[in-house]
Amino acid sequence: MSKILVFGGTGYLGQYVVKASILAGHQTYVYVRPTKSGDIRKLQLLEKFQAMGVTIFQGELDEHQKLVKVLRQVDTVIVTLGVPQYMEQLKIIEAMKEAGNIKRFVPSEFGNEVDRGSPLPPFEAIAEKKRKIRRAAENSGIPYTFVSSNSMGAYFVNFFLHPYDEKNNKVTVYGTGEAKFAFSFEKDVAEYTVEVATDPRTKNGLVICRLPKNVISQLDLISRWEKKTRRTMEKIYISEEEVIKLSQSPSEQDAVAYGILHSIFVKGEQTNFELKENDLDVVKLYPEYKYTTVDEVLDIFMVDPPKPFIASFA
Numbered sequence: 001m002s003k004i005l006v007f008g009g010t011g012y013l014g015q016y017v018v019k020a021s022i023l024a025g026h027q028t029y030v031y032v033r034p035t036k037s038g039d040i041r042k043l044q045l046l047e048k049f050q051a052m053g054v055t056i057f058q059g060e061l062d063e064h065q066k067l068v069k070v071l072r073q074v075d076t077v078i079v080t081l082g083v084p085q086y087m088e089q090l091k092i093i094e095a096m097k098e099a100g101n102i103k104r105f106v107p108s109e110f111g112n113e114v115d116r117g118s119p120l121p122p123f124e125a126i127a128e129k130k131r132k133i134r135r136a137a138e139n140s141g142i143p144y145t146f147v148s149s150n151s152m153g154a155y156f157v158n159f160f161l162h163p164y165d166e167k168n169n170k171v172t173v174y175g176t177g178e179a180k181f182a183f184s185f186e187k188d189v190a191e192y193t194v195e196v197a198t199d200p201r202t203k204n205g206l207v208i209c210r211l212p213k214n215v216i217s218q219l220d221l222i223s224r225w226e227k228k229t230r231r232t233m234e235k236i237y238i239s240e241e242e243v244i245k246l247s248q249s250p251s252e253q254d255a256v257a258y259g260i261l262h263s264i265f266v267k268g269e270q271t272n273f274e275l276k277e278n279d280l281d282v283v284k285l286y287p288e289y290k291y292t293t294v295d296e297v298l299d300i301f302m303v304d305p306p307k308p309f310i311a312s313f314a
């Protein structure tokens with residue numbers, strides 16, 4: 001069993017990773033920023049972590065010596081920090097180099113395969129940050145694994161189908177809605193990530209989650225939801241030209257969002273390339289793992305009355 005340290009463990013994906021690590025029997029640690037006394041949600045979450053046996057280290061990412069000391073107590077590092085903190089991972093890499101004992105580093109990615117594809121500028125800027133972290137990991141001498149998990153299932157069901165807003169019968173379709181994307185449920189991404197982080201076969205490799213039953217189009221997703229809910233949704237199409245225009249919005253958040261939507265749902269950049277010989281296909285690595293299908297994820301949302309989808313520790 002490994003000693004797994006998670007950075008970003010209190011976040012959306014991080015909570016799943018922490019739980020997956022504990023369930024897999026690893027000694028599990030999180031490095032979190034000092035908690036403000038009024039932050040009840042985070043304090044409660046940390047209490048739950050502790051009750052499950054997670055060791056908590058509090059500190060900032062620029063406390064180099066503290067980081068080195070913490071890293072010397074573990075052997076595996078998984079980072080699930082959000083996009084604004086991507087470049088902060090250089091600080092973690094520097095500390096891992098000094099600590100000298102880390103057997104595997106999994107940086108925060110969990111999206112498209114960034115060394116392929118040519119997204120629009122706002123999304124390209126994020127991809128470029130991920131590439132910089134990849135190159136820093138490769139040059140660090142620390143064994144690494146990159147995880148391209150493609151589209152988080154529950155995240156995009158919420159986004160497209162707004163299942164908690166039954167009065168809203170409209171669904172926006174980007175482009176023709178026919179491009180295929182790769183759908184992966186958050187819990188599965190977390191469990192695969194913990195597996196690959198401790199698997200000798202994935203050392204210095206790129207793992208891609210393109211789960212065969214979960215390669216679907218936006219129109220497929222809508223039609224499955226319509227069947228389950230016995231509702232017909234009104235489709236509002238936004239043409240590719242319009243999506244490109246929206247990606248030039250002065251709001252950075254909107255520009256990035258439309259850049260992402262264009263890459264995944266208009267151009268199909270999660271599925272429009274063949275896996276190369278060196279790519280590690282998560283399904284081939286773990287053929288016995290029963291991943292959650294799109295229909296099973298939609299079933300999670302078919303509760304009456306609908307409840308917001310929440311991270312696994314909440």
Ligand SMILES: NC(=O)c1ccc[n+]([C@@H]2O[C@H](COP(=O)([O-])OP(=O)(O)OC[C@H]3O[C@@H](n4cnc5c(N)ncnc54)[C@H](OP(=O)(O)O)[C@@H]3O)[C@@H](O)[C@H]2O)c1
Nearest residue numbers: 008010011012013032033080082108109110111150151152
């Ligand atoms: N492909 C997809 O569909 C999809 C969907 C969602 C996310 N993702 C990816 O998954 C990864 C994790 O994203 P997420 O949404 O789970 O992250 P998140 O919830 O936004 O944040 C994770 C953690 O970052 C820490 N953090 C926030 N601000 C910070 C700061 N200023 N300095 C240091 N730490 C800070 C927080 O931890 P503390 O406060 O405890 O320190 C937080 O819990 C990202 O790479 C993201 O792109 C992919």
